[in-house]
Amino acid sequence: MSDEYSIRSKKLRDLVEAGSDPYKNFYTPNTNAKEVKDKYQKIQVGEHIDTSIKVSGRLITIRDFGGSVFFHIQDHTEKIQCFLEKKQNPELLEFFKKYVDSGDIVGVEGSIFRTKKGEITIYVRSLKILAKCLHPLPEKWHGLRDVETRYRYRYLDLIMNPEVKDIFTRRSKIINFIRNFLSERGFVEVETPYLQPVPSGALAKPFKTYHNELEMNLFLRIAPELYLKRLIVGGFDRVFEIGKNFRNEGITSYHNPEFTMLELYQSYANYEDLMKLTEELLYNLCKTINGEPILKLGEKVVNFSLPLKRISIPEKVAESLGISKEELKDLKLLKEKIKGKMETDSEDWGEIVLEYFEEKIADSLDEPTFVVDFPVSTSPLAKRKSDDQDYTERFELYIFGMEVANGFSELNDPIDQRKRFEEQMKVRKTRELLEDMDWDFVKALEYGMPPTAGEGIGIDRLIMTLTGASSIKEVILFPAMKPD
RNA sequence: GGGUCAGUAGCUCAGUUGGCAGAGCGGUGGACUCUUAAUCCACAGGUCGCGGGUUCAACUCCCGCCUGACCUACCA
Numbered sequence: 001m002s003d004e005y006s007i008r009s010k011k012l013r014d015l016v017e018a019g020s021d022p023y024k025n026f027y028t029p030n031t032n033a034k035e036v037k038d039k040y041q042k043i044q045v046g047e048h049i050d051t052s053i054k055v056s057g058r059l060i061t062i063r064d065f066g067g068s069v070f071f072h073i074q075d076h077t078e079k080i081q082c083f084l085e086k087k088q089n090p091e092l093l094e095f096f097k098k099y100v101d102s103g104d105i106v107g108v109e110g111s112i113f114r115t116k117k118g119e120i121t122i123y124v125r126s127l128k129i130l131a132k133c134l135h136p137l138p139e140k141w142h143g144l145r146d147v148e149t150r151y152r153y154r155y156l157d158l159i160m161n162p163e164v165k166d167i168f169t170r171r172s173k174i175i176n177f178i179r180n181f182l183s184e185r186g187f188v189e190v191e192t193p194y195l196q197p198v199p200s201g202a203l204a205k206p207f208k209t210y211h212n213e214l215e216m217n218l219f220l221r222i223a224p225e226l227y228l229k230r231l232i233v234g235g236f237d238r239v240f241e242i243g244k245n246f247r248n249e250g251i252t253s254y255h256n257p258e259f260t261m262l263e264l265y266q267s268y269a270n271y272e273d274l275m276k277l278t279e280e281l282l283y284n285l286c287k288t289i290n291g292e293p294i295l296k297l298g299e300k301v302v303n304f305s306l307p308l309k310r311i312s313i314p315e316k317v318a319e320s321l322g323i324s325k326e327e328l329k330d331l332k333l334l335k336e337k338i339k340g341k342m343e344t345d346s347e348d349w350g351e352i353v354l355e356y357f358e359e360k361i362a363d364s365l366d367e368p369t370f371v372v373d374f375p376v377s378t379s380p381l382a383k384r385k386s387d388d389q390d391y392t393e394r395f396e397l398y399i400f401g402m403e404v405a406n407g408f409s410e411l412n413d414p415i416d417q418r419k420r421f422e423e424q425m426k427v428r429k430t431r432e433l434l435e436d437m438d439w440d441f442v443k444a445l446e447y448g449m450p451p452t453a454g455e456g457i458g459i460d461r462l463i464m465t466l467t468g469a470s471s472i473k474e475v476i477l478f479p480a481m482k483p484d
Numbered sequence: 485g486g487g488u489c490a491g492u493a494g495c496u497c498a499g500u501u502g503g504c505a506g507a508g509c510g511g512u513g514g515a516c517u518c519u520u521a522a523u524c525c526a527c528a529g530g531u532c533g534c535g536g537g538u539u540c541a542a543c544u545c546c547c548g549c550c551u552g553a554c555c556u557a558c559c560a
Contacts, residue, residue, distance in 0.1 A: 003529070004494065004511055067517035085517060102510080116518045139495035139509050141521045146495085148552045160495095203560050223560090249559065250485090380560080406560075456560095471553090482551065 004136045011099050012132045020099075022132040027107040029056045034077035037120050040112050048113040053122065055080065056107035056130060058159065059100065061140055069096060070121075073106060078162075082108050083115070084124040092127060102140075103133030151479055164474075167467050170289060171475060174463055175242060177285050178262060185277075187238040187264060192227035194220060194244065200438040201225030203424070205248040207257075220246035225454070226441040228265050229410065232452050233444045240264035242459065253471040254402060257480045260459040267450040270409045271382075271393040274453045275370055278397060278405055279308045282368065289466065297468030302399065303367060310370040313357045314391070320360060328353065329390065350375025350390075365398040374408075380420050382408035397457075399465040407455030414445035 015022045031039075031053050043049060057075030068085035086093050100106065110124040138144040143160045150157040150164075157164050179189065197216065199206035201223030209218050224241050231239050245261045266273065286293050286304040295302040318328040321337040328334060331349045338344070338352065342359055346352050353375050362371070374394040376384060382392035394408035411417055421437040463475040473479035 007511070061520075063519045063522050065517050065519070065522080066515070068519090069517090070519050070522085072520075081520070083518075087517075115520090117520075119518095119520075121518090136494045136510055139521095141509065142496040144495070146491090146552090148491090149495090151552090201560090205559095247559090250557095252559095253554085255559080378560080484551065 008134045024130045027130050030054045032077045033075050033080035043114050045114050050111050054109045059104050059106050081119050081121040082124050083121045103137045105131035171463050182240050187240045190239050192224045196221045198438045207246050207248050226438050230444045232265050232267050233449045238266045256472050262457040265454040267452045269453040274407045274455045308368050312373040316361050348377050350377035354378045363401040368399045371396045381411050404461050405457040410452045410454050412449040414442050418442045
């Protein structure tokens with residue numbers, strides 16, 4: 001009976017015996033910590049406002065002086081100090097010392113004054129325990145730092161580290177903004193299957209599951225792409241979906257097995273239109289959450305001022321290799337030039353160019369930058385550029401060296417699409433990914449899909465860049481973890 | 485997948501050459517009516533990540549495993 005859990009449990013039993021319910025059904029505060037502080041900001045030291053405010057929240061720190069007690073409670077807005085003295089209510093002070101611990105959810109009622117040290121404080125007249133906390137909170141000064149504990153017990157993380165709550169509040173605002181932004185521009189938000197008979201729209205290892213009644217294998221989707229394009233075929237002009245994708249692959253500081261993706265499709269638009277849409281979205285998003293388009297994150301600065309920087313893969317690669325864009329197209333010369341700078345086992349011209357770009361140039365793209373002119377062989381679902389058949393109408397957006405968005409003018413030729421699926425089947429067989437392709441999607445294209453541009457934006461990664469998080473786990477409430 | 489580092493009280497962390505397991509916060513008891521890391525006195529609190537091994541003796545050295553972080557590799 002010496003550990004804290006037992007001690008607190010005993011207090012709980014004693015409370016019940018004393019006829020007090022330690023888990024109240026309800027309590028209605030009439031304001032919150034922030035509102036109180038704002039409203040009474042002007043009162044002077046020593047001044048006492050005779051009002052009756054009720055706030056509730058978690059009691060986080062206690063300073064006991066015998067005849068009086070200071071404590072802070074933290075609600076969903078912030079924390080506020082409370083003061084309870086013997087003179088006012090001796091029974092209540094006794095109750096507090098006997099039953100109340102840091103961590104408890106309490107409701108307090110009282111008036112307002114400013115202490116000698118200048119803090120706006122609730123002069124407590126009554127206090128109720130609304131929910132007893134049976135565990136001690138982590139240390140008040142250092143808080144909860146251990147990342148493993150923070151992720152496994154996110155509720156503790158949120159209690160102890162207000163900046164964590166800020167990140168997820170900001171995440172919510174960002175997603176809301178995106179929804180509104182797209183809705184205002186005529187995009188219809190839709191939902192497409194998470195359970196798919198054929199995992200499609202990307203090349204990634206899927207999670208497999210099984211439907212008992214249908215007696216069939218199903219896969220958690222790796223992308224919603226083909227379903228969204230079916231909707232374009234069906235006559236939706238502009239659609240988007242914000243949802244989870246699931247990829248059965250490695251976990252890194254910017255990969256989580258389930259992650260949130262925005263995909264949007266706009267018919268009668270091309271990749272240029274989507275770049276404009278994207279930079280407008282980011283510019284306004286940053287201005288809305290930050291007040292200005294330049295975001296300062298410690299030493300890092302992200303500048304979303306229009307227009308965003310744009311660089312061409314062949315230009316940068318040719319420049320880096322000291323050859324012309326025309327010479328770059330010579331596979332033999334290219335392989336000779338990269339010798340000693342980069343190892344590759346690829347024989348494909350486009351793959352080598354892109355590999356070189358990603359390895360030597362992309363990582364250093366800190367400022368938001370559109371990368372354009374992807375080689376055809378590396379972009380199987382994108383249309384070729386009309387003025388250069390070796391490259392496609394595709395872009396990726398990089399921020400802090402991280403790929404945040406990927407968009408292109410969509411292939412809508414069903415014959416070409418069928419051919420590409422057949423080629424993918426061969427590749428999958430050699431990689432022992434024996435799933436079938438989504439042939440019905442080809443059929444949909446055979447009915448005619450208008451010229452369309454589509455884009456995917458990795459929401460988690462976008463939020464990382466907008467909050468300065470260095471790990472994707474910091475922007476996902478419950479990131480994937482092995483059992484402890 | 486490969487490499488590096490870490491895991492000790494509820495939390496944050498020390499722990500020397502292999503020689504009794506430590507501190508602060510938190511807790512309990514006591515003093516204290518304007519503190520905010522309150523202060524002061526006393527006390528309690530340990531599966532040293534898990535399992536083997538070496539040794540008179542292991543938190544410490546060796547082997548294996550678990551969990552995490554970082555780097556690297558893979559990655560529409």
